[in-house]
Amino acid sequence: MLSTLDSIITVPLFAKGTVGVCHYFGTKPAPGPPATPMGGPSVRVVTVRQVHGTDVLAIDRRTAAASGSYDAIVTNQPGVLVAVETADCVPILLLDPSKGVYAAVHAGWRGTLGRIVEKAVGVMQNRFGCHLRSIRAAVGPSIGVCCYEVNGTVLAPLKRGFPDWAEVVENVKGTKAHLDLRGFNRRQLEEAGIGPDRIETVNLCTACHPDLFYSYRRDGARTGRMMSGIGLTAVLS
Numbered sequence: 001m002l003s004t005l006d007s008i009i010t011v012p013l014f015a016k017g018t019v020g021v022c023h024y025f026g027t028k029p030a031p032g033p034p035a036t037p038m039g040g041p042s043v044r045v046v047t048v049r050q051v052h053g054t055d056v057l058a059i060d061r062r063t064a065a066a067s068g069s070y071d072a073i074v075t076n077q078p079g080v081l082v083a084v085e086t087a088d089c090v091p092i093l094l095l096d097p098s099k100g101v102y103a104a105v106h107a108g109w110r111g112t113l114g115r116i117v118e119k120a121v122g123v124m125q126n127r128f129g130c131h132l133r134s135i136r137a138a139v140g141p142s143i144g145v146c147c148y149e150v151n152g153t154v155l156a157p158l159k160r161g162f163p164d165w166a167e168v169v170e171n172v173k174g175t176k177a178h179l180d181l182r183g184f185n186r187r188q189l190e191e192a193g194i195g196p197d198r199i200e201t202v203n204l205c206t207a208c209h210p211d212l213f214y215s216y217r218r219d220g221a222r223t224g225r226m227m228s229g230i231g232l233t234a235v236l237s
C-alpha cells in the first residue's frame with residue numbers, strides 16, 4: 001500500500017503555522033525502498049473503496065472501522081493518515097489546523113458534479129465543528145483541461161446542474177468539450193466559503209506527464225494509481 005509514497009509532491013500551504021501535519025500528492029513510484037510518510041510505526045493509513053460517489057466517511061474514534069464505499073474521509077484522530085487513490089481524478093486535501101481536523105477527497109467527474117468536496121467541507125463543519133475561515137485546501141494533480149475531452153454523458157448533467165457550466169469548460173464543439181475538473185473543484189471550494197488565498201493548486205496534468213503520473217485516459221483501465229494523503233502526528237494546540 002505504501003509503495004507509491006516514495007516520490008511525492010508537497011505544497012507549502014499546510015506547513016505554515018501548523019504542527020505535525022504530513023500531506024502529499026503521490027506520483028509514480030521512484031526506484032528504491034518506499035518511505036514511510038510520517039516516520040513512525042504507529043501511523044494508521046486509512047483508505048476506502050472508492051466508487052465515484054459522494055459519500056463521506058467520518059472517523060471520530062480511533063477504533064472506527066472503515067467498511068463500505070466512500071470517496072472522501074474526514075477525521076480528527078492524530079496518528080491517522082487518510083488517503084485517496086487517483087489516476088486522472090482530482091485528489092483534494094483539507095485541513096482545519098485550529099481543530100486538528102483533516103480530510104482527503106477523491107473527485108472524478110461524477111463526484112465533482114455531486115459536489116463531493118463541498119460535502120466534505122460540510123462534514124468538517126457540521127460533525128467536527130470546523131469554521132470555514134480556518135479551513136485550508138490543496139487541490140492536487142489531475143487530468144487537465146488540455147487533455148480531458150468529455151461528451152454528452154458528462155456535459156448533459158453538467159449543464160442541468162450548474163448554471164455557470166460554461167466557465168468550467170473549454171473548446172465546446174457540439175456535444176463535446178474539455179472539462180476543467182481541477183478548476184471546477186477549486187471553484188466549489190470558493191463557493192463553499194474558503195477564501196482563494198487558502199486554496200493551493202498543483203497545476204500539473206496527469207495525462208501530459210507520463211514521467212510523473214499514471215493516467216487512466218492516456219494508459220487505460222490497467223494503469224496504476226497514485227496515493228495522496230494527509231495526517232496529523234500530534235494534537236495541535
Ligand SMILES: [Zn+2]
Nearest residue numbers: 146147205208
Ligand atoms: Zn494535459
